[in-house]
Structures are given as structure tokens and as C-alpha cells.
Amino acid sequence: MENLDIRDMKEKDLDRIYEIEKSCFSDYWSKDLILSSFRQNYNFIKVLTFNELIVAYINFNIIGEDAELMSIAVLEEYRNRRYASRLIEVMFKMCEENKVEKIFLELRESNLLAYKLYREHGFVNMGLRKEYYTNPVENAVLMYKQLTDCAG
Secondary structure, eight states, X not given: OOOEEEEEOOGGGHHHXXXXXXXXXXXXXXXXXXXXXHTSTTEEEEEEEETTEEXXXXXXXXXXXXXXXXXXXXXXXXXXXXXXXXXXXXXXXXXXXXXXXXXXXXXXXXXXXXXXXXXXXTOEEEEXXXXXXXXXXXXXXXXXXXXXXXXX
């Protein structure tokens, strides 16, 4: 039986988050950058644990009426279990509680699985940043999700 939990990151989780970050991204964040992000009061890092082992996380910020999904990662052997979707739903709930109107994100143009995931959760394209990523150089697809009716 799966024993899943989603909780706030703790500083003692830094090494594990960094391991996941390195295994999932070619141009990954440094430990210092993750820690700096963690310490910002507008930034949130949630971890998903499977039998008390961190196997996924989401990193996002909320500033005023906007939020930005900075990163989401699931260890390869734990993919296709809807863990990323669970983390996105937690982000949506926090955004709604904080009266966020739009959530923004960017992803590598070649990351079709992430693109599909975001589309399933209501994100739409808003543009392209040419040669945004390094290691390897690649365009970034910019997406957003409208959470509230701006006319209201």
C-alpha cells in the first residue's frame, strides 16, 4: 500500500531535493540557489514522500496576484503515478487561498511530457523565449493559467 504525503520542505531536505534536481534537469539549480529560494517568504517548496522518502517536489512563488511555477520534478522510477498532478493541485489550492489571478511557467520546447501535463491542468501558450536554456541551448515555451475572472 502506498503511503503518500505532501508537506512543506524542511531545511534538512535540501540534499535530497538537490539529488532530485540533478537527476531531472540538465541545467539544474545549485544547492545555494535552492536554499535561497526556500528562505524567501513568498516562495514555497512542497515535497511528495512515498513511504517517507522524498520522490518529488514542486517549487513556486506567489507575489501579489501572480504566481510562477519555478520547477517540478519527480524521480524517474516514480513517474506515471500522477505525483506531479498531485503537487500541481496543491499549488492551485494555495494560489486560490492567496487570491492569485495567473500562474506562469516556462519549459523546454522539447519537454513534451511536461507540456502535456501543463495543458491537462489548463495552462495555455503565451509565447516563446529563443535560446533561453543552456546545456543544451533550447527555446523556452511560456505558458500561463488564468485562475480568476479579471473582470470581477
